[in-house]
Amino acid sequence: MPDFSPVLPSTTSAPPSPPHSLSAKTITTSPNPLLPLYNLAANIPIPAKFKKAKPSLRLQRVKSKDEAASHDVTKLQTSFAILPSLKQLQTRKWTLWDLQHVVTFGCLAFCLLITPSAPFLKSAAMGLLAVLLAMPATRQFFLPSLPIWVYLFYFFASRFIAPEYRPHIWVKVLPALENVLYGANLSNILSAHTYTILDIIAWIPYGLGHFALPLVTTVMLFLFAAPGTTPVWARAFGYMSILGVTIQILFPCTPPWYEGLHGLEPAHYGMEGSPAGLKRIDELFGVDMYTTSFTTAPVPFGAFPSLHGGDAVLEMLFLQYCFPRFRAFFVGYVVWIAWSTMYLNHHYAIDLVGGGVIAAVTYYIARTKWLPRPQLDKTTRWEYEYVEFGDRPRVALDEEYGGMGLGLLQRRGSDEWTLGSSSSFDSMSRGDTLCGSSSSSPNILSPTTPNDDHHGGDLWSKVRTASPRAVGLTGVVVEEEQREVYVR
Numbered sequence: 001m002p003d004f005s006p007v008l009p010s011t012t013s014a015p016p017s018p019p020h021s022l023s024a025k026t027i028t029t030s031p032n033p034l035l036p037l038y039n040l041a042a043n044i045p046i047p048a049k050f051k052k053a054k055p056s057l058r059l060q061r062v063k064s065k066d067e068a069a070s071h072d073v074t075k076l077q078t079s080f081a082i083l084p085s086l087k088q089l090q091t092r093k094w095t096l097w098d099l100q101h102v103v104t105f106g107c108l109a110f111c112l113l114i115t116p117s118a119p120f121l122k123s124a125a126m127g128l129l130a131v132l133l134a135m136p137a138t139r140q141f142f143l144p145s146l147p148i149w150v151y152l153f154y155f156f157a158s159r160f161i162a163p164e165y166r167p168h169i170w171v172k173v174l175p176a177l178e179n180v181l182y183g184a185n186l187s188n189i190l191s192a193h194t195y196t197i198l199d200i201i202a203w204i205p206y207g208l209g210h211f212a213l214p215l216v217t218t219v220m221l222f223l224f225a226a227p228g229t230t231p232v233w234a235r236a237f238g239y240m241s242i243l244g245v246t247i248q249i250l251f252p253c254t255p256p257w258y259e260g261l262h263g264l265e266p267a268h269y270g271m272e273g274s275p276a277g278l279k280r281i282d283e284l285f286g287v288d289m290y291t292t293s294f295t296t297a298p299v300p301f302g303a304f305p306s307l308h309g310g311d312a313v314l315e316m317l318f319l320q321y322c323f324p325r326f327r328a329f330f331v332g333y334v335v336w337i338a339w340s341t342m343y344l345n346h347h348y349a350i351d352l353v354g355g356g357v358i359a360a361v362t363y364y365i366a367r368t369k370w371l372p373r374p375q376l377d378k379t380t381r382w383e384y385e386y387v388e389f390g391d392r393p394r395v396a397l398d399e400e401y402g403g404m405g406l407g408l409l410q411r412r413g414s415d416e417w418t419l420g421s422s423s424s425f426d427s428m429s430r431g432d433t434l435c436g437s438s439s440s441s442p443n444i445l446s447p448t449t450p451n452d453d454h455h456g457g458d459l460w461s462k463v464r465t466a467s468p469r470a471v472g473l474t475g476v477v478v479e480e481e482q483r484e485v486y487v488r
Contacts, residue, residue: 147238310355
């Protein structure tokens with residue numbers, strides 16, 4: 001058992017030691033009853049985890065100003081150089097998602113094949129398209145919107161498909177489904193009684209909103225949504241419309257106005273279309289806005305699916321995703337145009353359901369794979385500093401790049417040729433932010449800026465960390481108590 005008795009001064013002693021030289025073995029002070037406890041505590045070692053860690057210094061690569069500017073997620077391409085784009089295509093790694101371009105250019109080739117012969121005009125158009133897609137400044141707009149242009153060409157060129165290659169026109173299918181599913185023909189019920197004021201109310205979304213809202217939606221998403229939302233929207237709208245027209249060509253069905261004019265008699269190609277309720281609008285204003293265009297429509301028997309309903313649902317889904325505060329207004333517009341299509345005797349209710357389902361599936365694929373996630377504390381696209389993409393799983397960077405613990409994540413895809421493609425980096429969202437965003441045209445869908453990764457607290461002391469791929473050793477990182485602060 002250790003001896004806890006005090007040590008008395010020696011008779012031939014030297015002067016007592018100063019207080020700062022006290023030790024656990026020799027204490028040259030007056031007797032104190034607490035000295036045994038002091039001696040015991042002095043011999044007990046302090047665990048390492050309770051010792052204050054000494055600050056350690058390590059070098060960290062910090063972004064230069066030029067690289068930070070080049071990684072601006074809101075930046076647009078301004079280069080008109082064609083050769084770098086051609087080299088980029090030569091070295092690009094193609095994926096299965098690039099089959100979208102096979103569909104787009106395949107549909108374009110089909111349209112060129114069935115339209116009347118005009119070799120000079122077609123060659124000039126294709127040459128102009130190639131130049132627009134080769135220059136980065138124009139590619140960032142024309143490549144995402146290419147499916148829309150192809151859809152419009154496809155729709156108007158379908159009139160040149162020879163009747164012998166067209167399928168049978170179904171007259172009784174949609175009325176029968178209407179009665180089976182709903183117990184009555186809703187379109188006939190809603191259009192049985194017409195009034196001028198109702199004609200105008202129905203004309204606004206069907207005759208105006210359907211043609212203007214895609215452009216309005218594009219502008220709104222470009223200005224106020226996350227960078228990269230507009231290209232994803234454009235591609236989703238274009239591919240959904242191409243699919244809708246394809247179904248209308250392969251499964252032609254008569255609309256409600258045909259039943260009112262011809263009953264259930266068999267239909268044949270070459271029959272004229274009808275403006276139905278829109279004819280009353282032409283008579284009201286004394287102009288021919290719809291009579292001629294609907295009478296000579298390229299697809300007069302394209303009742304199913306309703307692209308009026310599909311476009312409205314797709315617009316609603318994108319807008320409510322980016323601007324959830326106005327969700328009720330967007331849903332109300334869908335209900336409005338659904339009523340107007342049946343009131344004007346252009347579609348059955350089942351047509352609207354079909355168009356809505358196609359739009360919902362298109363939106364779901366775009367959102368989970370490519371659609372940028374909005375940050376609700378941002379008002380315009382120019383306020384975004386970093387981006388995130390869809391609901392795809394993320395893969396952490398290798399340790400050699402410093403990705404572990406910095407919230408830097410790796411993504412597959414390299415350029416704007418892939419739908420909603422991104423660069424190699426993505427980031428975790430902040431703890432106080434709903435989500436992030438991405439970009440999908442040159443430097444819109446491509447570059448991303450890594451963001452701080454928060455796990456419950458202020459892990460990074462409210463100081464943004466630099467990318468591990470930044471150029472130049474221009475900063476020093478001080479690590480103390482598991483924090484990193486940049487000394488610039």
